[in-house]
Amino acid sequence: MHNREDENFFIAGGxxxxxxxxxxxxxxxxxxxxxxxxxxxxxxxxxxxxxVQPLFDLRDLKIIGxxxxxxxxxxxxxxxxxxxxxNLAEDSGLIVPMTRSIIKQTLNHVDDILIRDRSLKVSFNIxxxxxxxxxxxxxxxSIVSDSRVKPEQIVLEITERQEIKDEHKAAxxxxxxxxxxxxxxxxxxxxxHNGLSYIQDLNADIMKIDKKFVDFISDDxxxxxxxxxxxxxxxxxxxxxxxxxxxxxxxxxxxxLGVDQGQGYYVAKPLKPEEFCMQVRKQALK
Ligand code: C2E
Ligand code: CA
Ligand code: CA
Numbered sequence: 001m002h003n004r005e006d007e008n009f010f011i012a013g014g015x016x017x018x019x020x021x022x023x024x025x026x027x028x029x030x031x032x033x034x035x036x037x038x039x040x041x042x043x044x045x046x047x048x049x050x051x052v053q054p055l056f057d058l059r060d061l062k063i064i065g066x067x068x069x070x071x072x073x074x075x076x077x078x079x080x081x082x083x084x085x086x087n088l089a090e091d092s093g094l095i096v097p098m099t100r101s102i103i104k105q106t107l108n109h110v111d112d113i114l115i116r117d118r119s120l121k122v123s124f125n126i127x128x129x130x131x132x133x134x135x136x137x138x139x140x141x142s143i144v145s146d147s148r149v150k151p152e153q154i155v156l157e158i159t160e161r162q163e164i165k166d167e168h169k170a171a172x173x174x175x176x177x178x179x180x181x182x183x184x185x186x187x188x189x190x191x192x193h194n195g196l197s198y199i200q201d202l203n204a205d206i207m208k209i210d211k212k213f214v215d216f217i218s219d220d221x222x223x224x225x226x227x228x229x230x231x232x233x234x235x236x237x238x239x240x241x242x243x244x245x246x247x248x249x250x251x252x253x254x255x256x257l258g259v260d261q262g263q264g265y266y267v268a269k270p271l272k273p274e275e276f277c278m279q280v281r282k283q284a285l286k
Contacts, residue, residue: 036092039085042072048098049073050106051270054279055123055241058255058262063283065121067157067263068106069270070098090162096133099126100143107147109273113280114149120280123155123185128164131173141180151181157208158184160192171201178203185241189229199236207233209259211244217253230258 033041042048052066072080089095103124107114114120130136144151156177164170174184185206186199190213199207209229216222226242233240242254245264254262271279 035085035088036094039089039092039094043094043097043101045075046101047073047075048101050102050109050273052106052110052122052273052276053263053270054268054276055121055261055263056267058242058251058259061251061262061267063267063280064119064261065123065153065155066110066276067123067270068102068125070102070125071270090127090129093129095127095129099124099130100139103140104143106273107143107149110277111147111149113277114153117280117284118150118153121153121155121183122149123157125187126156126158128158128162128170131158131164131170132166136173137176137180140177140182152183155183155185155206157187158202158204159187160190160198161188163193164198167198167201171203174202174204178205186238190225199232204238206239206241207236209240209242211264214242214244214250214254214264217250218247219249219253223253223257226254226257226259234258 049071050068051071052068054063055065055067056062057064070082070086072085074080086095089098106122106124110122114122144154158174178184183206184202184204185208186202186204187208188210189199189207191210207229209226213225213229217226230240239261240259241261241263242250242259243263245251245254245262245266247266250264251262251266268279
């Protein structure tokens with residue numbers, strides 16, 4: 001027969017085991033999800049939304065359009081910047097549905113102001129995966145025609161950051177997009193994998209000068225690379241946009257160097273789309 005001490009021992013032991021088991025379950029449940037599963041869940045819950053950063057004419061700082069920049073709006077309201085998820089989205093191919101969704105959402109927000117002023121433009125970041133994806137041109141055409149924004153008002157920014165595996169095919173898709181009226185910008189020019197021949201092959205309309213090169217610019221100089229890029233763009237009949245302009249000095253010097261347009265905190269940070277539209281409307285009233 002057990003005595004009372006044995007019984008207490010078993011009860012206490014059982015309690016501890018139960019507690020340990022409970023802790024183990026709690027830990028398993030709290031373990032972070034696989035990040036790709038989390039992105040998939042975010043896509044299904046429509047958590048990827050666009051912000052829009054104004055682009056301006058460097059001569060008078062007037063807004064002439066905007067770039068859609070993706071944010072991950074978590075259920076608790078926090079806004080996650082693309083640096084925390086865009087590489088994963090691109091590497092996993094999940095970027096393909098995300099890009100279409102960002103284009104659709106952005107056009108829903110800005111269509112009114114773009115229809116009212118046909119000189120305004122909106123830019124989207126397009127990856128090589130998007131270009132190579134099935135039905136890209138068809139889907140884009142259908143989204144854009146639903147919005148009544150003209151293809152001529154849409155700029156597709158293709159980054160130099162990523163390698164394009166099938167340059168020949170990419171160039172073909174870009175050619176078809178141009179024939180439909182879309183404008184093509186080479187993004188992050190001079191920072192990526194593709195080398196100078198790529199600039200020629202892509203036959204883009206616009207060259208975006210990366211923030212890296214704008215950061216060097218001050219009254220003490222630092223303009224060499226920008227000057228070289230502006231010359232190259234002019235020779236290739238491309239417009240130029242400098243990004244990451246944070247100071248009045250940078251804006252002034254870039255204008256003097258012949259850069260056409262700018263983007264940067266000096267004029268505006270990426271804004272909620274409603275706020276972007278408000279800024280444009282306010283400017284139209286001036
Ligand atoms: P990007 O295309 O080169 O976009 C410009 C980035 O510079 C944006 O960062 C913008 O907020 C930031 N920026 C602009 N002006 C200034 C400035 O004056 N100062 C500073 N410090 N930053 C400035 P963001 O929004 O964090 O986006 C980072 C990158 O993520 C983008 O670089 C782009 O490569 C990628 N990205 C953003 N949205 C999308 C998207 O919808 N699709 C794809 N595929 N990539 C996207
Ligand atoms: Ca861009
Ligand atoms: Ca950039």
